[in-house]
Structure formats: structure tokens, C-alpha cells
Amino acid sequence: MSQILSTRRDSRWLALVVLCAGMLMIILDGTIVNVALPVIQADLDFSQSGLAWVVNAYLIPFGGLLLLAGRTGDLIGRRRMFLAGLVVFTLASLLCGLAANRVMLIGARFLQGAGGAMAAAVILGMIVTMFPEKGEQARAMGVFSFVAAAGGSIGLLAGGVLTQSISWHWVFFVNAPIGVAAFLFATRIVPAERGIGLRAGADVLGALLGTAGLMLAVYTIVKAADYGWVSAHTLVVGVVAAGLLIAFVVRQARVANPLLPLRIFASRTVTGANVVQMLMIAGMFSMFFLGALYLENVLGYDPLRIGLAFLPVAGGIGALSLGVSARVNTRFGERPVLATALLLVLAGLVLLTRAPVAGSYLSDLLPSMVLMGVGAGLGFPALMTLAMSGATDADSGLASGLVNTTQQVGGALGLAVLATLSTARTNGLLAEGAAPAEALTSGYRLAFGVSAALVGAAVVLALVVLRRPAAPEPDPEPVPEQAREPVCAEA
Template sequence: MSQNERRDSRWFALVVLCAGMLMIILDGTIVNVALPVIQADLGFSQSGLAWVVNAYLIPFGGLLLLAGRTGDLVGRKRMFLGGIAVFTAASLLCGLATTQGLLIAARFVQGVGGAMAAAVILGMIVTMFPGRGEQARAIGVFSFVAAAGGSIGLLAGGVLTEAISWHWIFFVNVPIGVLTTLLAVRRVPGEQGIGLKEGADVLGALLVTTGLMLGVYTIVKAADYGWGSAHTLLVGAASVALLAGFVTRQATSANPLLPLRILRSRNVAGANLIQVLLVAGMFGMFFLGALYLEKVLHYDPLQIGLGFLPVAVGIGGLSLGVSARVNARFGERNVLVAALVLVTAGLVLFTRAPVDAGYLADVFPAVTLLGIGAGLGFPAMMTLAMSDATRDDSGVASGLVNTTQQVGGALGLAVLATVATAHTNGLLAEGIGRTEAVTSGFHLAFGIAAGLVALGVVLAVTVLRQPKVAQEEELVPAAV
């Protein structure tokens, strides 16, 4: 096979991997538009409805590190194929669900499959594209899929829910999953893992997954029990203890799930922490923004999806090619700082959207800033997060990137939704009208989201360093 043919083969493999990632990421938000319909159909309470989203995000975020490490051990292609199979089967169960329990359980299994597949994708991309320039372009494509998938999900969810039913937001994954599997088997290069003898830290995975689940549960239930109640404090303390146990385990284990040496890099640690803050703000905005458009402005599901279309357009227009050139010209660190400022500005504009908002005057400027900021920010952030990963650790580094993304989404959603609900209920008790109270609750949540991303700006300025420019490496054919 000639060098050009190998290059073309790698780019086709990238498309296949990104198709799998799009399906997984899209599923994290496609359900948001359908939430009011699902709530009415299956009888969810307002607080229980958040578990339709969190039941997916929690196992996803909690298992990514274990999946990434296992992919390093047994081979990343095997882990990717297994994850797509589990995700596709669980999607079918979600579509068939007629009860709250079945839907939440199937969403949990979806999260497991999503973690298995998503954890290794970025590591496979970094391995396939070792040269600085081509790696930047490949990560730009991946970043587009990872970032745009959320906003595309809102549009697709609106179309499917409006045209057919909410069940089809899950059924649509089945043919996509089958096609992705068939293409991946034939066209995605495989490589030998480093061997099971190296071991995988199952105890560490249990500690971090259980700790995260209890943490999200604590935040979600704080609206019912009170932030200072014994229930909230005890369960929250248990969550902190489990996560502290996870860190201790990683420091003492012979085969840690997350080798702490990875976090010695300022860029790896800083970029992942910034991603938690950025995704917390943006994902909470998608969830609550969809509810704002539906409950306050009375948009139908299709209108909600179209309302967020500028986010997808902004991300798509910048992630594919433009971001790589901008990063090369100004440096990933500087680009990320500017992007975070734009996202913060967009969230601040959302805090000013009134009860009688006009789309062009009040919503469009905010979502446009969010799209531009995300389109520039995610590729730069992912490049920084993977900048110091070695070949043997690329799987776990990829898993860490995806973990902080999902943890940020789950915790951000839990915090912002809980704060918005509590503030709204307080205003209703004071006799404020429902529409005004609901809008005020959303404003408070959007303001907190803006504060989280603004904190990311501070960290980017003080912690991150521009990676050294690496020489382009010769194209090395991947082992099959």
C-alpha cells in the first residue's frame, strides 16, 4: 500500500470513529428536547426527570477511565467495537421503554456502552496521526463531532419528536450503530494491547463511579431535603470519602486506573479541569435553555432544535479546519482563553433574556457567541489535554478527557437544575407569578454557569502553557 493510500485509509478510519462518537455524544443531548413529552408520557416528576439524563451521564463519566485503561490492555479497536454493540442494544431498549424504571435502566446501560467506545477514540486518533499538523486537523474533526454533537442532538431530537415520537430518538441509533460496526471491522486499524498482565484497577473504577453517583444524587436531592440537612451532608460526605479513596488508590496501586504521573503535566491537569467548568456551564445551559424555550417562550420541540442551530453552525464552521489554522497562528492556550471569554459572554446574555423574549434580539446573540466560543475552544482544549500523553498512556489520557467532559455535564446539570428549581419554588412561595419565577430561576442558573466558565478563563491564563512545537513525524502504517 502506498503512502497516499495509507493516508486516505486513516482519514476514512477517522470518519468511522467520529460517526461512532457522534452517535454517543448526540445521545447525551438529543433527549433534552423530548424531556417535556417523556415527562408527560411516563409521569416523571421534575426532579425525577433529570435522571433520564443523569442515568446516562453518570456511568459514562464513571467508567471512562476503566474503559480507557482496558483499551490500552486488550486493544482499543476491540474496546470500541464492544462499546458500540452495547450502546446499540441499549438504545433499542430505550426506544421500547414504556415505564420510568425501564427507561432509566436502559439509559444506564447506554452510558456503559458509550464509555467503552468513547474512552479509546481520541487515543486511537492520536496514535494514527502522530504528526503535529495532521494531528491538529484530526483533533479538529473530532472536536467538531464532540462539541457539535450536543447542539445537533437538540435539532435532531426536535425533528424526531415532532414528526414521529420520542421513542425514535433512541431507535435511530440502531441502524447507525450497525453500520458503524461493519465499517469499523473492515476499515479501522487495530493494534495489540500491552497485555492483561498489566492489570486494570476495577476497585478504582468502583470507587470513582460510586462516588460520582452519590455526588450527583446528593445535589439533585438537595432541593427536596435542604442543603444543610443530615441527609445531604451524610450522603455528600460519603461521596467525598469515596472519591478521596479513589485518589489514594491511584497513588498506591501497582496498576492504577489513572496514573497520577499524567496529572503532573500542567496542560493535562489544567485543560481537564477547565473542561469540567466549560462543559458544566454549557451542558446545563442546553438542558435549562431547552426548558426556558419550552416553558417560557412556548416553543415546540422542532422550534427548540432550530433555536440552538447557531451553536451547531458555529462549532461546525470553526472546528473543521479553521480551528487548526487559528491554533497554529496564535497558539492553543491563547485561542482557548479567547474562546472561554466568548462562551462566558454568551451565558451572561442568557441571564438577561426576558419572559417575552424575541429570538433575534434576545436568544440568537447568546447562542451565536456560544457556538463561536465552543468551535474555537474545544479543539484547543483537547490538544492541550493530550499534549503530554505517551503512546502507552494515550488510552487512559483519552479516557480522562472524556471523563472530565461527562463529569462536568452531570455535575453541572445537577447543580444548575437544582439551583433553578429551588429559586423558582422560593419565588412561588412568595406569591410571584409562575412564568416570572421560572424565568428568574433560569437566570440564576445561567449566571452560575457564566461564573464557572469565567473561572475557566482564570485557570487558562494562570495554569496552561503553550505546547512546544513538535516536528512532523514520518507516516508510519498502523498495525492491523
């Protein structure tokens, strides 16, 4: 980080550190809570299905509010939205830590998800606005990708240490000092900008339709594993969610001041990058979630050893995203770098399909971890650049929210599908009399195989659909605020 700060001695790099600190807090929360779930279940007397709501109560508002938060940031000012999100997230974290019963914890987690969406939705938009020059933007995206990856691994380690040495309450309390520090520094360092004004997109009905549709869609996905993909519950709720989203799209096409200008999807590169990201995240989620279950249930790892096992992924991302990825992207272009990175991730997932019951970490898992760490370290900065390449100053918050939304939807959908497939294979083998360890491993291997297929589809899309972003053109002469119309140009 110090090397980057010395590259350009201006406050923008300090502002980037502050923004990344806010993102680190949000990402930490996701993995650190997962490690503490068994202890939370025992302490607050959660049932198995009730415990899922500790996660779902966060995911549903987070995934559902990202687009609304991103667009609102464009309207009222992205720094203002970021600061508001930090306040909500930090206060909600304190409430989670103080929770003495199930209802209080689940309610506070819902607020946490809302605050996380408010803060996370605008971060990428602020980064591309602060760093319009291609080389600087590539380095900034590398820092962001490193923090996003390192946060997950740090969360696994911190969750194990805090839960085992103090109590599960501290996995939430740890957010407070980070949130307070990020807020104080952001008010001084992160540049403020005027939004384009509520008149440019204050579509209240569209906001209600879009947010309700997305939240219901996320709910449908995360609960499908419990009810079944073809159950009446999943089908009915899914149809309602689809109806709300269709109504939202129709309204955005007709209303004068849309919340989500559909012109943003006119960019082949932006749309393609978001689809590629959804497939990539859906595939890689199996490695983190089901891989952790394999380490725990088959190989007998404790939470701390699980966190250490995933360090090569964070190490690979850190080694490449903080400098190497920017130079490689500038030299060869984002599209070929992304395709190569996806092939490395694909190779890592294919190796995981061979994971044995009596596996050795060094020979059976470490090569996969290294391949996926290198692939993600090269791929995520290129992907972020492509996904944000068509955003104008007026649309960057919306584009940032869209990137985060496809991440969440891809992760939730991938996890729900892969966990369902894995469980079905395991249960089928157990019914046939297979040993528990063999049945579990076979289920995990099936999920890794499907993950590899998803990443393979992402490789094809990256090669066929994506184009290298063109250099940004100089901004035209300023026009009155009322006349400003955000345009997402084809890259």
C-alpha cells in the same frame, strides 16, 4: 468533511469519520431523549421524580465507567474497547425502543450508559495516536469538536421530528443503523493495536473503588437538586463517595500496577486543561438546558423551534472547527486561542443575563448564540489538544477517559447547582407574588450569571496555568512489553 479527506488520502481520515460516527450516536442520544421526555412520561406513567431516572440511569454508569473504560482500552487495545462499546450501546438502544414499562426502560438506559462510556472513553486516545503530527492532529480535533457540537443540535431537531411524527420509541431505534454501520466500518478501517497487556495495570480492587466512587459521586450530584445540597441524604452519600475516591487515590499511589497512574496529573497542562474544561462545560450547560426551558416556558417555543434556535451555536462551531481552528491554533498556539474563545463564551453568557420576559430571538438571544458558537468552535479543539498533550501511546486511552470524565462531572455538577439556584430564585419570587413568567426568567438569569462566573474562572486558569504543548519527541527504541511503563510528560 470531503475537503479533509482530500488533504491526506490515507485510511486514517476514513477511520476518523468512523470514530466520529460512533461519538455522534452517543451525543445524539443525550439531546434526542431529552426532547422526548414529556411523551415518555405520559406513555409509561412516570412520576416527575421517576422520569428523572430516564436521564440519571444513563448518566451514572456513563460518568462512572469512563476512567475504567479508558484505562482498560490501553490494556486490551482501544479498538477492541470501542467495538465492544458500540455493540453494548446499540443493543441497549434497541431494548430502550422496545421498552413497554418503566423498569425495562430504566434498565436499558443503564446498559446504554455503560456502552457509551466504553466507546467514548477511547476515541480521543485513538485520534491522538493516529495523528501524532501537530497540524494533522489539530484538524482531526476540529472534526471531532464539530461532530460533538453538531450532534447536540441535530439531536434537538431529530427528537422533535421523531417524537411528533412517529413515536418516542424511534428516538432510540435511530441509534441502531448508526451503530451497526460504525461497527462494520470500524472492523475494516480503524487500525488495530495491541494493548500494553493486563499485567501493566490489572488492578481489580482499584477498579472497584474508582468506579463505585465515581458512580456514587455522579449519583450524589444529579440527586442533590431533589434532596437539597445540605440534606442528610446528600451529605451521607457524598461522604461515602468521597471516601471511596480517596481510598482509590491512596491505592493508586501504592500499588505496583495502578489502574490510574497518578503521574498523568504531573502534567500542569493536562491537569489544568481538564479543570478548565470542567468549568467551561459547567457554565455552557446552563445555556443549553436552562436556555431551552426559557424558550419553552417563557417564550412558548415548541421542541422543533427550540432545536432551530440553537442552530447558530452548531453553525459557529462547524464553521470554525473544520479548518479555521486548526490554522489559528498552529499560528498562535492553543493557550491564547483558548483564552480568547473563553472570553467570547463569557460575553455570550453575560448577554443572556439580560434576557427579558417578552424577549425577541433576533435581538435578545441570537447575539449570545453566535458568540458562544464562535467561542466553542475555537475553544474546544484547542482544549482537546491541550488535555491530550501529555499522553503517551500507553496512556492515551486513560487520558481520553479522563477528558470525558471531567466533561460529564462538570456538566452534571454545573447543571445540578445551576438548576437548584434557578429553582430557588423562582420559588422565592413566586412566594412573594411575582408573575410566573417574571419569576422563571429571573431564575434563569441568575443561573446564566453564575455560569458566566464559572467561565470567567476558566479564563483566569487558562492564562495562568496552561502552557503550550511541546512538540512530541521521537519514540525511543521499542522495549519488551513487560518493561513498558506509561509516562505522562509535562507539556
